[in-house]
Amino acid sequence: MSKEISYTIEEVSQLLKVSKLTIYDLIKKGELPVFRVGRQMRMDAADLDRYIKNQKSAQMPASAVPAPESHRTEMRESHNVVISGQDIVLDILGKQIEKCSPYKSLRSYSGSLNSLISLYNGDCDIVSLHMFDGDTGEYNLPYVKRILTGNRYIVLNLVARKAGLYVKKGNPLNLTSWTDLSQPHITMINREKGSGARILLDEQLRIHNLASKSIIGYEHEETNHLSVASVVATGKADVGVGIEKAAKMVGIDFVPLIIERYDLVLLKTPENETLIRIVKEILSSSLFQTEISSLGDYDQSQTGSVIYETF
Structure with missing residues (x-):
């Protein structure tokens, strides 16, 4: 994907075949970076690619392993x-x-x-x-x-x-x-x-x-x-x-x-x-x-x- 391409939250949810609430949760946790254009949030294609590659390279999905307390604290501080x-x-x-x-x-x-x-x-x-x-x-x-x-x-x-x-x-x-x-x-x-x-x-x-x-x-x-x-x-x-x-x-x-x-x-x-x-x-x-x-x-x-x- 070209680095100049960006997606709306709805487009990201369609690409990953998950709900928009799941995407918002990943954003909230700091796992998916976004930027704003007016009131709309968008995501760089390069950042989405990086997230997908990280998930593929992991031995098991991050969602299957409870986050340690230190990581949950970091998420709250976002x-x-x-x-x-x-x-x-x-x-x-x-x-x-x-x-x-x-x-x-x-x-x-x-x-x-x-x-x-x-x-x-x-x-x-x-x-x-x-x-x-x-x-x-x-x-x-x-x-x-x-x-x-x-x-x-x-x-x-x-x-x-x-x-x-x-x-x-x-x-x-x-x-x-x-x-x-x-x-x-x-x-x-x-x-x-x-x-x-x-x-x-x-x-x-x-x-x-x-x-x-x-x-x-x-x-x-x-x-x-x-x-x-x-x-x-x-x-x-x-x-x-x-x-x-x-x-x-x-x-x-x-x-x-x-x-x-x-x-x-x-x-x-x-x-x-x-x-x-x-x-x-x-x-x-x-x-x-x-x-x-x-x-x-x-x-x-x-x-x-x-x-x-x-x-």
Whole structure:
């Protein structure tokens, strides 16, 4: 490979046939060097070649041998922090973390459920969640308590925001509720499994006794809010589920149906004590809150508050 060639994280994951979270973990551990072009991380082809050759020459894969304590300490001192989630507010958080601490923020754009599982597996440091539980009417905690069993953790509120339906300008089909999705002339565009929007939809279908097979387009998926909103904007679908901000960015109408709490979760470990303190300070700072307020469409009344904490 030419030394002038570089790859995106997604391209590297495809070349190595592993998930992007695996690549982020290798970056976090300092095993794969990257550089930034704006907000995007890229990797030199030469560095990728070197990594592959090192793995081939090793007597057994590094992943098969537990890292000695001294090496784990070195990895912790690399000061890379992986933040998982898709909202632009997380980019602002990452920027503030880099400004006021030795940490460097890396971004993973996985959905809520996959992010929480990655936190459990040690592949992320900060995850954002907006997962609705239909049995309790509560956001996030029912899932966190089940998945992070056996771990100590803290849940901090980031923002609250409106979730609902993306519809065409003027809402020509007069869609106003979850039950409208089952109308035979309505075509929807869905989010991927594990995303907060998909969980919200599936829970509302369950609550209202609606079968997913009755909804045209339920099996058609996009992987982020903007993509779903864009599909509606182009007329390829009549409706999608997402957040208000994306609808305004794309220029379509939005039908609010629920206020969702968007929280952060961090594991409480000795290594994370400093990171937790820094995140708390940032969330409560006037600088951060002013920047979020300037974006519009976010409720900051609970920003920085401790929603739940284990001891």
